[in-house]
Amino acid sequence: MTETESNVYDVVVIGAGPVGENVADRTRAAGLSTAIVESELVGGECSYWACMPSKALLRPVIARADARRTPGLRQAVQGPLDTAAVLEHRDYYTSDWKDDGQVQWIEGIGADLYRGLGRLAGPRTVEVTGPGGERRVLTARHAVAVCTGSRAALPPLPGLADVRPWTSREATSAHQVPGRLIVVGGGVVAVEMATAWQALGARVTVLVRGGGLLDRMEPFAGELVAAALTEAGADLRTGTSVKSVSRENGTVVAVTDSGERIEADEILFATGRAPRTDDIGLDTVGLAPGSWLTTDDSLRVTGHDWLYAVGDVNHRALLTHQGKYQARIAGAAIVARASGTSGLDAGPWGAHAATADHTAVPQVVFTDPEAASVGLTLAEAEQAGHRVRAVDVDLATVAGAGLYADGYRGRARMVVDLEDEIVRGVTFVGPGVGEMIHSATVAVAGQVPVSRLWHAVPSYPTISEVWLRLLESYRDS
Structure with missing residues (x-):
């Protein structure tokens, strides 16, 4: 010293x-x-191990998924992603960790x-x-x-230290695709990294202790993301806890609460923050x-x-x-x-x-489909004592969604305060909805009366026309 x-x-x-x-x-x-x-x-974390590298990994995945839903393009993008190019793209956005x-x-x-x-x-x-x-x-x-x-907060599991598990840092900075990857958790990090590494060629198993994914959003958000992950080839198991982990001859072995042994090359714990x-x-x-x-x-x-x-x-x-x-x-x-x-x-x-921080926190989950929300969910609004009504719209019914992608699947929900006639929360799930959430954030943060939202006319034909459909559904319900 x-x-x-x-x-x-x-x-x-x-x-x-x-x-x-x-x-x-x-x-x-x-x-x-x-x-x-x-x-x-x-x-900090965002620049080197979180926001930037994770989104750099996910952008090619989402772009390919969108292209596969677009006539004239789908046949050209049926092959695998260029893993080396994706990782190089990620490294560029982390400035090679310098x-x-x-x-x-x-x-x-x-x-x-x-x-x-x-x-x-x-x-x-x-x-x-x-x-x-x-x-x-x-x-x-x-x-x-x-x-x-x-x-990252790691659970107190027997054998965990010897396994050298991935946390969000290793998941966003790895330079090789694991052949098999276990993802423990059902939140944002878990679903985003499961999406990225599954698309890059890993065989992903997602173990969720609770009953579904993204439990801090409206229930349909986790349901739609879960369905997409399963269709992409991930093995999703809810109601499953990991009781112990070990590494045997280089292979990770996770033992669940039912006694099942699951083997993988790496295991990612996305189980919270401290x-x-x-x-x-x-x-x-x-x-x-x-x-x-x-x-x-x-x-x-x-x-x-x-x-x-x-x-x-x-x-x-x-x-x-x-x-x-x-x-x-x-x-x-x-x-x-x-x-x-x-x-x-x-x-x-x-x-x-x-x-x-209290009323208008927006968030985007960069999976396929994307999930985006701001404000209170229906359950949160009711728990807070607000008299509210939820209005749902199938995004596939919006003209702009069909033009965006064949077979578009998605859903929108607006939670309206029936006494103050303002929007308490909005959730969008579907391809491309991440860029739509700021309009909802303005409505929630600004406490814009529903009567004024009628005069915020969405452009046609865009997915944002869902605002008109939400207001019509609220009026007619």
Whole structure:
């Protein structure tokens, strides 16, 4: 350990993923001196092991599926995907796991980057231990923002450590297609990676403890995705838990709760996320290591007027776009409070409060078919005490869907509040619906009255004409 260096900044950000970068961008733009600390690659999980590589893997899969449903193209795309080209495409979008460009960006905004593990060492203090053991102590005049994100949570199964299982990181960065792949889980990571590796040639077995896939969406979303995975050749088993795993002569053996042995070359556990807070010094400020951090709507940690928790780490919405949204709000709140104004009231865009986290969180699952949702499901709306009605439309009845693909299969649901006459939630499932969800997000976040939505005329012939069909169904029901 070298001699301690002390550095004072207005703001110190722990974590240089998209969330931390956006906090730093906002505070630097306002003239606050800012340090950002990163223990891995600048750009974070999304850039190297999540959003970007997963979608780079999935885009050729979905494009081929769409082409196979298009007259004049289907015969030309019956062969296998070019695996080497797909993986090369993925590697391009991860910059071959090098962060030079992201480092240049941080330098460009005038923030200082510290490589190493950042830990809180008391109020407004961050200790950075560098790769060579050197130690620096950073002091924040106004705020410390914890943007360390989340990591894959593995179950406490016998033999798991010796198996060297895949998590989302290995699933998005693997350079060879496993002959056989077991996917444990039924959420977004599970279905997306099952879709990608099945299309690339793996024989995929999906083991779901519950009764279906995508259980945080409307039930029909998981049903349609499950049907497509099965048709593609995946072996989908619901109501199945893994009790133990082992590796025998290089082969993974998973034993289920029924005693069945399933063999594979690799096993992916997509069984949830945990906060990356176990080793960042939370105990030095009276917080529990390894815990999710509770915040107010300006992303300030409860009971700490100088500490912010932004992105996955606060467990409000574990999505990159929501984390970036929170980062913009947190950055503005930090700036407002540093200038002596209220962080909740100041700013040209209104109150600095992450209200969308409560009512209008959009998400797209990039499977074939795609599933996209925003706001509350019917069950969630009813549980919240709203008097609502669900309106469903078969997307195959929309003219634009038939033009998009032969044999188009999909479904749309709009959940309408019968008292306020606004849309509480929307779910689309079908090819190409990912690009449609923002219109629903505007309707939900803006609390647009149903009477006004009649005057938002969808273009013909597009799949977006489903909005007209949903409104007609609501009127006639």
